[in-house]
Amino acid sequence: MTTLGLVLTGGGARAAYQVGALQALAEIADFDRTPFRVLTGVSAGAINAAYLAARANDFRAGARGLWDMWHRLETRDVYLSDARNLASIGTRWIRDLGLGGLLGAGNINYLLDTAPLRQFLGDRLELARVAGHIASGQLRGVSVTATNYITGTAISFFDGAPEIRDWTRSSRLGVRTPLRIEHVLGSAAIPIFFAPVAIDGVPFGDGCVRMTAPTSPAIHLGADRIIAIGIRYFRTGEQTVLLNQNLRAERVALAEIAGVLLNAVFLDSLEADLELLERINQTMSFVRPEDHAFMPEKLRPIPALALRPSQDLGRLAGDQYANFPRMLRYLLRGIGATGASGWDLLSYLAFEPGYIDRLLELGHRDTLARKDEILAFLR
Numbered sequence: 001m002t003t004l005g006l007v008l009t010g011g012g013a014r015a016a017y018q019v020g021a022l023q024a025l026a027e028i029a030d031f032d033r034t035p036f037r038v039l040t041g042v043s044a045g046a047i048n049a050a051y052l053a054a055r056a057n058d059f060r061a062g063a064r065g066l067w068d069m070w071h072r073l074e075t076r077d078v079y080l081s082d083a084r085n086l087a088s089i090g091t092r093w094i095r096d097l098g099l100g101g102l103l104g105a106g107n108i109n110y111l112l113d114t115a116p117l118r119q120f121l122g123d124r125l126e127l128a129r130v131a132g133h134i135a136s137g138q139l140r141g142v143s144v145t146a147t148n149y150i151t152g153t154a155i156s157f158f159d160g161a162p163e164i165r166d167w168t169r170s171s172r173l174g175v176r177t178p179l180r181i182e183h184v185l186g187s188a189a190i191p192i193f194f195a196p197v198a199i200d201g202v203p204f205g206d207g208c209v210r211m212t213a214p215t216s217p218a219i220h221l222g223a224d225r226i227i228a229i230g231i232r233y234f235r236t237g238e239q240t241v242l243l244n245q246n247l248r249a250e251r252v253a254l255a256e257i258a259g260v261l262l263n264a265v266f267l268d269s270l271e272a273d274l275e276l277l278e279r280i281n282q283t284m285s286f287v288r289p290e291d292h293a294f295m296p297e298k299l300r301p302i303p304a305l306a307l308r309p310s311q312d313l314g315r316l317a318g319d320q321y322a323n324f325p326r327m328l329r330y331l332l333r334g335i336g337a338t339g340a341s342g343w344d345l346l347s348y349l350a351f352e353p354g355y356i357d358r359l360l361e362l363g364h365r366d367t368l369a370r371k372d373e374i375l376a377f378l379r
Contacts, residue, residue, distance in 0.1 A: 003140055004378075005038035005223025006052075008045030009214050011266030012190055012348030014231040014313050015044030016070045016356045019063075020363025021229050021307050022048070026063035028371050029378055034059040037140040038223040040156075042207040042214055043266060045229075046144035046187035047121065050179065053142040054126040056133040069124055070356055077120045078351045079112040079194070081325035089113065090331065110195035112349075118185060127179050134160060141221030142179060145172075145207035145214075146186035149196055154210040156217040157183045157199075167220045171210055174220055190348060191265070206265065214270045215277055219302060226304040227377070228274060229363075232267040233312040253336020259314065259344030266348070270306075277304050305377045310366045313359065317347035320355045 008018050029035065034056040041049025048066060055062030075081055092108040133139040141160025148155055154172040158164070159179050167174040177183075186197035186204035196203035218226055284301040321329065321338060324346075332338075337345050347355075367374070 003037045003222050003224050004035055005040065005215075005218035005221065005226045006036040006049070007215050007218050007226055007228040007270075008039075008041040008049050009208060009228075009230055009266065009270045010042060010044030010046065010048075010188065011208065011231055011262070012044055013317075013350045013352075013355060014266070014347055014359065015048060016073075016359035017231055017309055017313060017363040018045060018048050018229045019066050019070045020360040020365075021367040022052070022063045022363075023067050023360075024364045024367035025227075025374065026060045028368065028374055031059040033057055033138060034062070035378070036227075037138070038142075038218050038221045039139065040143040040145070040214075040217040040221070041184075042145045042187060042211050043190075044188045046146075046184050046207065047125075049142065050125050050127060050130075050144060050184050053133065053139060053179075054129040056130075056138045067360060070360060071353075073120075073351055073356055074353065075325060075328075075351045076116060078117045079114045080116065081112075081328045083327040085113055086327045086331060109192075111193045114185075114189070114194045117188075118181065121184060122181050125181065125184065127181065127184075130159060130179055140164075143174070143217040143221060144179065144183050144187045145211050145217060146183065146189075146197075146199070146204040147207055147209040147211070149203045149205050152210055154207060154212075155204070156211075156220075158217065158221060160221055164221060169216075171212070172216065174217065190262070193349065208265050208269065212269050213273045213276075215273050215302075215304065224300070224302055225377075226277075226302060227307065227374075228270060228304060229307045230267075230270045231309065231313055232271060233309045253342060255332065255335045255337035255342030255345045258335070259342060262348055263314075263344055274304060274306055277302060303377070305374065307367055307370070309362060310369075311362060313362075314344040314347045316358055316362075317350045317355055318343045320350045320352050321346060323352045323354055324350070 039049045039053045051066050052062045096107055130142055141158055141164055143156045143158035145154055145156040156174045157177050158174055166176055182197055182199045186199050187207040189197050189205045191205050191209055196205050215226055281301045336342055
């Protein structure tokens with residue numbers, strides 16, 4: 001039986017696009033139980049994967065509930081943005097940097113306090129239900145990936161069928177464990193902006209930081225077909241050339257630099273991994289099916305369908321600056337994020353209804369537009 005895997009990468013608020021796409025998938029194929037026996041998530045995609053895993057017995061209800069959860073999401077549900085809290089964090093940064101560690105180094109390692117997110121997800125994910133879906137065979141495996149800040153290793157925490165074994169690569173590991181809220185929070189902890197999350201005494205951060213092969217956990221868990229929902233707007237070669245010819249600036253704001261760095265963390269790995277998967281599939285097409293069992297690492301062709309935004313999600317966040325909490329706008333303006341610039345940085349932090357709803361609708365519309373292609377792939 002074909003084992004269909006779902007791969008969800010992420011990047012802060014941009015993961016709302018995936019939710020719109022998932023709702024469209026539920027409408028296109030009219031699923032009852034989840035069609036995805038393997039669910040994997042990285043970064044904010046881990047939140048979406050964990051939510052669906054807990055509701056694997058009713059995919060349509062799970063997709064609808066996920067849409068409702070994101071639709072109701074506000075900044076205050078993700079991080080504290082009041083003046084007192086932001087000023088306290090800013091003062092600690094100034095003290096550490098200005099005093100050169102005289103009062104002790106490393107007292108602060110984040111810019112935003114995400115205590116509300118733990119409460120918000122703790123009330124909604126219901127991770128205790130995942131083991132039952134695995135035991136019933138509804139799910140074969142579920143994985144969320146986080147980055148070990150001590151070793152720099154991408155750790156894919158997974159639960160699944162008994163025959164699945166831990167895996168080891170040079171910069172990533174697969175470790176079997178019952179999934180907890182800490183694994184999801186660690187996977188979604190945007191570096192520098194969100195605090196590291198302790199998992200069994202080790203600090204973890206966003207899984208995209210070191211996960212260079214986002215489809216890998218799904219393959220290790222047994223997927224032989226993959227649908228991957230990314231958050232990167234695909235530009236043609238001509239568009240890229242024109243973009244670099246026409247834009248000029250003598251100075252660049254810190255917000256722009258931060259946006260480029262976050263894009264490198266969240267956007268590039270899935271595209272590169274899918275290109276590699278396609279090359280492997282092409283190579284395997286020259287190998288006789290009866291010889292597949294003799295290939296190194298049990299290499300096999302794995303068809304993949306990628307769903308991507310039709311618009312640049314960063315630019316869609318430009319007009320959301322005015323909706324940010326006042327104190328946060330004040331601090332962001334200090335590093336050059338004004339709405340007229342710093343779009344990419346804003347897009348990862350814009351947990352505002354206006355932006356979230358726009359991404360939900362875009363993901364839904366983009367996916368419905370590919371209905372025939374998706375149905376053909378699912379068959």
